[in-house]
Amino acid sequence: MFDKMKNILDLLKAVDLEQLQKISQKIDLGQVLNAVSKMDDNQLKGAMKLLTATSKKKELPPINGDFYHIEEKLSTADKIRQLKVRDFMEKEISPIVNNYWLRDEFPFEIIEKFAALNICGYTYDGYGCAGGSSLMEGVIAAEIARVDASIATFFGVQSGLAMGSIYICGSDEQKQEWLPRMQQMKVIGAFGLTEPEVGSGAAGGLTCTCKKTESGWVLNGQKKWIGNSTFSDITIIWARDLDDGQVKGFIVRKENPGFAVEKIKGKMALRIVQNGLITLTDCVVPESDRLQHANSFKDTAKVLQMTRAGVAWMAVGCARGAYENALDYTRKREQFGKPIASFQLIQNHLVEMLSNLTAMQTLVYRLSEMQDNGDLKDEHASLAKVFCSLRTRDIVSKAREVMGGNGILLEYNVARFLADAEAIYSYEGTKEINSLIVGRSITGFSAFV
Template sequence: MFDKFQKLIKLFKTVDLAQLEKLSQKVDLAAIINSVSKMDEAQLHMAMKMLTSTKKKKDPPPVDADFYDISAKLSPEDRALQLKVRAFLEAEIKPLVNKYWLHDDFPFEIIPKLADLNVCGYVYEGYGCAGGSSLVDGIIAAEFGRIDPSIATFLGVQSGLAMGSIYFCGSEEQKQEWLPQMQQLKKIGAFGLTEPEVGSATAGGLTTTCKKTADGWVLNGQKKWIGNSTFSDITIIWARDVDDNQVKGFIVRKENPGFSVEKIKGKMALRIVQNGLITLTDCVVPEADRLPHANTFRDTAKVLQMTRAGVAWMAVGCARGAYENALEYTLKREQFGKPIASFQLIQNHLVEMLSNLTAMQTLVYRLSELQDEGKLKDEHASLAKVFCTLRTRDIVSRAREVMGGNGILLEYNVARFLADAEAIYSYEGTKEINSLIVGRSITGFSAFV
């Protein structure tokens, strides 16, 4: 017992009287001495070690979700582009997205800045496009998704669906007219396939019709959930020919008589994306605006295959954004005097999130390799879309959970990722439709009705 007090007295001798006086005003020194007297040797040794320790507080590792260092496989030029896109999004997009998301509005001021970034139509050859790889295009989609899935969707519609339809199915004249302007975002495009009543059953039963006339084509019907359509210059409309029952594609200009758009309101996800309900009432489209290489639904599927792969990458970005925001939060948020990241249950959630995210990252990396090798099939893109969007839902849910009540506040970002993940899960083909595409491939049986 005497040895214990000797050690404590030795510690107090290093403190001058003024410090001791200040200390006595903050703590009960008698109570401390009483507690020390009850300690055994091991407890006292630990207490002395803590009190006399000069070790600096260890800084946590940087927040980075690329756990398997996939970016190291990129060329220096591609890695530089990735970091350029990331820096742009952090500086120009991240500060404003919560405000626009909350107000269900689109930040039109970013369009010239996006044009200067020069990544629209990245994979196409010519027409002002970079002619880059599908891998880097996917990485760009993930970087956009990491900051805001809504802006990622805007770019995906413009660059993938609208430009892709013209690039793969249009005439040379149509490509020359539209693609350079769309690449520079001087003209905005939309993609009208989904319908109010049939949704994903479009392959077998589009209700929007087209009929050849002396003046061109007459289109009738409705399209729903069409992103960018409230302000787009053109919309790619897919319609069933009443004469041969085949699907055909058209470039419909916003000024075409019989074409009208109503903004869809009340969304809980991707609120920055301006989705519209399009109504076509005896809408006349000249033959020059028909896509000459879009004559069956298989032609439409060429575009969807490419963009479905892009949605898988976007889901990876959404999941990464949620994970990194949650990890950063747990490193700063303290309970019981230490960061909650130091608790076992929190670490378990973080590791589960990172495990799913890393699996997603490696899957889409290989997916884009197949695409660049010309080996991509519908079932490859569908499997990636199913898996990545499903796992994203789990990741954003865990991200919200580790943040407690703050997880539902927009200012912490994860609430936005949580909501937006629901839209990504459903668009570009639901889980069920994409599962049947994969199921048909592995069994040889088509379960579509």
Template sequence: MKMVGGGDHKPRELPPIEGDFYHLGHTLTDDQRALQLKVRTFMENEVKPLVNRYWLKGEFPFEIIPRLAELNVCGVTYEGYGCPHLPFLMEGILAMEMARVDASIATFFGVQSGLAMGSIYLLGSEAQKQEWLPRMQKLQTIGAFGLTEPEVGSGAAGGLTTTAKRQGDGWVLNGQKKWIGNATFADVIIIWAKDLDDGQVKGFLLRKDTPGLDVEKIEDKMALRIVQNGLITLRSCVVQESDRLQNANTFKDTAKVLRMTRAGVAWEAVGCARGAYESALAYTRQRKQFGRPIASFQLIQNHLVEMLSNLTAMQTMVFRLSQLQDEGKLTDEHASLAKVFCTLRTRDIVSRAREVMGGNGILLQYDVARFVADAEAIYSYEGTKEINTLIVGRSITGSSAFV
């Protein structure tokens, strides 16, 4: 709380800066709320002081990994293998808390805990789970998820050009993957490739020291600059049959992982928007023009209320989305609608946040410039607005508009 006032007027107490206007966080259990605040404290104290420096350099703050591991939140919804086994709602809450400070760290965590660990948890053999998940849960082993290709993004379901050919006791992989988060330093990369014999998509655990594997860091990004995205080239990489995901036999299996994690991307959008809103609100209460804080002006308050309205709608949507997931009722269209709506609204919120901050809104030191840039990446990954729109459209009309 801050006190304002002056002259003969008694200082008054300002309301707290709080993006959870409908107090959804207070519906959590005491233990869940404590975990949420524990992660918030970590992000505020350990990540926020260094994030702009690393974002500007386009480098990853490896020093935070051991402290992040101490939170014991990796693989949060999985049962066994050292994982906490908490509701999907908490996975979303934690994604929001991370993205509220930095979307790059939230993305790193989502790749590790969701896409990489999730592929093994959902589709791996018991031996594969035992080998990888306990170490990944402790962040001793880092994973990546290789689906997108240089010329194949939205069309991954039927258009993968990376190939797998059975050869004796193993498989030979050839092709390229692009935009693969964590790829430059991952110990294991989940590679999705088309089996040349049956035409089906299969998953493989590619170890970092595999001959023929080359990873080139993608430079000069305007968003999520802390995330180390890589261009992966596979030249006759040999993978043993024991490192093929034993329960990944078609793209429908791959889609199970994407369905599970797409809800998390909607939560990340909420976190990014919340961070921008709270930063903008704090700024407008401190910044003075014409002798008064600009938060006291009508046009600024209109922007702030518009931002809060969208943010509150987003939060209530993703809360219900995760409840559906916990009830076992989550569908592709549920996740897609949330991804479309939340990323669109995030774009609007970060834009308004920049606007109320005037010229200072483009300076990294005020954080909002980073939220503006990172919102663009969240808008595109895990399915574009157009693709997710068509998934929902197919559900409500009964007609598929896909090519």
């Protein structure tokens, strides 16, 4: 009996005098005390817990999109490098990214700071590059895209497509001339394959031509959607040889006569990326600037296979950024007197997002393992691109949904992820083309026209 009286007194102490006065205006305190007196010890303890819980700030779990702890597989050195990239993106890029995205401009002031990270050409051996793993290269791409997919695309063009073309298809002299300076971002590169009328059909339908003459190679035609090209120092141009019909690659310098770039405006996605329409008019390129080991589209495809895996990782980063921003928002946004993260339907959306994200992370982790082991084939990279870009679309859509009307405002970041996911979905091979590459592998039949 004594314990019960003590519990009742403790219960009353949990409510201060001012609260009692307010309560007495709404309910009959005599009836409440009568009801309390009839409670057993367990009921009283439950009531005490209910009253005191409201006065304590609930400690929430950390926001972390790596639900299966995949990052724990990284070595200590790689983990330090990952966190260094994350810190750079959160401190240097996050505060400025929405402003530049809205203005359709590139923040040139970040290039020198970006170079200091020493991550360009991460997997290449020599030329100032780290000679690191494809796994860590993927993690870097995801970390950058987690804050902004535009900056990740800029970096992917520089480190992957442009440097990769020279690393895979260039002569020793070309590698020595360009790669060390590109690694330090003292030379910015671009990659010109896509054309105004030729996207998915690049393997057999390039209209940009090249012809060998006494004065060098003469290039004519156009390239479209070429990232970095409005300010790049060099652009890798792929053209069809009029003499043998094979695709060849060239290092075209920005000062080359006959080389002109017009900025593409009015984009709804990746607005920080400066895409250009390149026009080549009797543009003469010396033999010394022809990629010496690029003699057919098969050589071009080697570069694309390597970078397609990076695009899958980029999709993972974009999806993770959207998920983590949405989760943070739902824990702070209140409706009906409590955070919307406590509602069943919101939690269902968040779990679906996390499920897709986790599946993507485990897929690209295995993909990079295969790449490091030398087992990667076109169909493996294509499957990752198909799945990850498709699931990213789902995740960013649900992220916008749980944020309601605020989901379309740049200040909450998810609107930018939502728009940028559309570009990731299409570039480096559309879903349909990559699906046909996988389909050919599993059926033995080619469905390409």
